[in-house]
Amino acid sequence: MWSRILGGPVIRAASCWRSLYTMQLKSSQFQSLFTDGLNGLVELFGKHNYELRIAGGAVRDLLSGKRPEDVDFATTATPEEMKRMFQAAGIRMINNKGEKHGTITARIHNENFEVTTLRVDVQTDGRHAEVEFTTDWLKDAERRDLTINSMFLGLDGTLYDYFNGYEDLQNREVQFVGSAEQRIQEDYLRILRYFRFYGRVALEPKCHEPQTLTAIRENGHGLAQISGERIWVELKKIVVGNHAAHLLELMYQLGLAQYIGLPLDGNVEEMKQVWQRAKDHSPKPMTTLAALFNYLQDVEKMDLRLKVSKEEKNLVAFLIKYRRELCKDKDKPDSLKPFTDFIIDNRELDTQSKVCELLKYQGEKKLLEELCRWTVPRFPVSGHDLRKLGVTSGKDIGATLQNLRDIWKKSHYQLDKDELLSYVKL
Structure with missing residues (x-):
């Protein structure tokens, strides 16, 4: 799959050593990306002498042997240059909201291609960044959060890796680019992104770099200025990922709960037990989080901070209310009966789904399988x-x-x- 074609010179900058390594990717997943639309995009950028590479998560997925669902591109062309190029070629552009951030979306052969100009941070405040455009791939790479997200892949299959991202991916390690403290202070949401990618990449739950955890502990207060909506997007991905119980416990140990909508006195031990019971049954995020909550009023506090959906709020309230009461007869021979009766008596459309999550919470695999096969009968009398x-x-x-x-x-x-x-x- 790989052949090493270049080990570039060591580059000294910003007090950390960087080595540019390039490798050649020839996987079937990479080759499958080349549709008529992508071939047209590559041809157009090459014709105008602008560099174009795959960036970010798609590179990480391809290096892991996965075909990415979304592919983002980076380029040396500015947004204005891209607009002139696309207009001259008669290519339609859509979603112009991203233009101020350097992103142009072109539609070619019924496919959308999101292309972003290389950027360098001029000023950051922990939430947003003021950027300038650049043609320097290294400067764009060093403004990214994690080494595994800082790589680029040329459309000829050449990997451009400035911060040992490929090595970290091979070793299943999650590292910040350069200084963890600096990266976090640029955008405090990167604390949660670190945990999310740790759950996705790391094989073992407790292989964190001590200095990384120190930087998180000392800067966790910065999460208070991040919007609840952004926090919830990351948090619910953490909760359904690998090592979720360990990562949630670690967030409590690092003092993050108070900033991300979780109860200060969260029942961490119950959460760990629930996660262990439910993890093989694809629990919803709220199913695991519900174990942390001791009181219904904590749900209101969480909702004020995170702005969760009505469905999510109702589910966690349901689990807190019924996790003891509805399961008290589960050891009887006909133990599914209390659950089916409850569904019959509560004729809301999502009651069966909620009860399924309750059975996951309780670790009732057999009853869960039975309930998933069960069809709600219609009461025959009106x-x-x-x-x-x-x-x-x-x-x-x-x-x-x-x-x-x-x-x-x-x-x-x-x-x-x-x-x-x-x-x-x-």
Whole structure:
């Protein structure tokens, strides 16, 4: 797959040593990217003598043997130069909101290609950066967060790696580019990005560099100025990734909980047990996080900070409310029955989904499998059926329907309409 073609000179800059290494990628995943659209993009940039390379996460995925879902490109062309080039070629441009950040999106052969001019940070405030455009690939690489995200891949398959990102990826290590403290202070959200990529890349849960954890601990307060929406995007990816329980516990140990919407007295031990029970069943982020919450009012505080969706908020509240009560009869021989009865009685569309998450929370693999195969039966009697029998009072209709529903549940939902109506006493 690989052949080493160049070990470049060592470059000294900003108090850290960098070596430019290039390697040749010839994988099938890389070759599969070359659609008519991408070939047209490459040809156009080459015709105008602008460099074009794949950047960021797509490079990391390709080096890991994966075909990336999204591919971002970097170029030496400025946004104005790209616009003139695309316009001259009759290529439509869309999503112009990214232009102020140097990004132009071109549509070629019904494919969108997002291309960003190389940038260098002029000023940062922990949330945003003022940038200037550059043609220096090294300067763009050194403004990125992690070494594994700082590589570029030429469209001829040549890897450009300035900060040992390929070596770190091979060793399953997550390192900041240069100084961890400096990278974090440029954008405090990088603390959570570090944890997210650690869960994605690292094989073992406790292989952090001590100086990295020190930098996180000393700068964690900066997360207070990051919007809840941005924090939640990262946090929920951490919670469904590898080593989630370890990483959440580590966030508590480093004093981050107070800045990211988690309860200060979170039940970390319960969370670790829930994660261990649920991790093989694709739990939703809130299923694991719910274990941290001791009180429903903590959910309101979390929502104020993170602005979670209504569905997510309802799920965590549901799990807190029913994680003990609804599971108290689970050891009975017919232990799925309390759950199916609950679903029948609570006829909201997502009740079955919530109960499935509750079973993941409790580690009830067998019951979860049964419930996933179970189809909610339709109660066969309606108020109209009772009116035809002569029950006219709304109050009587409601009481009778509830009584028939209870009889139906006791029959394991087997009695049909005529059998149930035989129980009606006029």
